[in-house]
Amino acid sequence: MYIVNEIFYSLQGEGMRAGTANLFLRFAGCNERCTKETHGFDCDTNFRLGREMTLDSIVAQLRAATAANNAEHTCGWVVLTGGEPALQVDRSLIDGLHDAGFKLAIETNGSIELPPGLDWITVSPKGSEQSIRQRTAHEVKYVRAHGQDIPQTVVDAEYKLISPAFCGENLDRRTLEWCIGLVKEHPAWRLSIQMHKQWGIR
Numbered sequence: 001m002y003i004v005n006e007i008f009y010s011l012q013g014e015g016m017r018a019g020t021a022n023l024f025l026r027f028a029g030c031n032e033r034c035t036k037e038t039h040g041f042d043c044d045t046n047f048r049l050g051r052e053m054t055l056d057s058i059v060a061q062l063r064a065a066t067a068a069n070n071a072e073h074t075c076g077w078v079v080l081t082g083g084e085p086a087l088q089v090d091r092s093l094i095d096g097l098h099d100a101g102f103k104l105a106i107e108t109n110g111s112i113e114l115p116p117g118l119d120w121i122t123v124s125p126k127g128s129e130q131s132i133r134q135r136t137a138h139e140v141k142y143v144r145a146h147g148q149d150i151p152q153t154v155v156d157a158e159y160k161l162i163s164p165a166f167c168g169e170n171l172d173r174r175t176l177e178w179c180i181g182l183v184k185e186h187p188a189w190r191l192s193i194q195m196h197k198q199w200g201i202r
Contacts, residue, residue, distance in 0.1 A: 013196025
């Protein structure tokens with residue numbers, strides 16, 4: 001049994017897969033509490049509430065979500081997100097969703113080592129580098145507020161991304177310019193803006 005906050009169909013709004021259609025499986029619960037005081041930005045995701053769901057009910061609702069949006073074919077990708085999905089994602093879920101025909105991406109803070117078998121891993125650290133347990137990924141993404149420096153990441157990833165911190169749905173111009181400057185000074189990194197907020201979708 002899994003505790004699920006919501007399941008929906010939308011476009012990936014950030015990272016290297018931005019702009020692609022995906023199903024989103026948002027799990028309830030997180031092991032971090034991001035605030036301006038502790039992390040430089042406030043958490044903007046409502047993940048606290050959830051309902052118990054079996055694997056079969058999750059698969060059924062994922063398929064219903066694409067059908068409800070008149071998708072021509074069942075969407076091939078499911079993004080496992082939260083909160084912190086690594087608190088619940090296990091081998092049974094990975095195998096079951098693969099058996100149902102889905103590819104799996106995950107967005108994790110990296111504080112818990114992931115089970116094998118995921119097709120795309122995004123690590124977005126929120127704590128200290130010493131707390132990171134998932135040290136390999138396809139992309140590593142750090143949210144940065146104005147004045148925060150480029151990270152010295154311990155994550156081995158092909159793509160390294162800097163994401164300017166939003167204030168609610170708004171991106172402060174000063175923060176954006178700061179992050180642009182970071183990338184210009186450190187060209188191994190890329191800028192990744194939360195485009196879904198600009199597009200007005202979730």
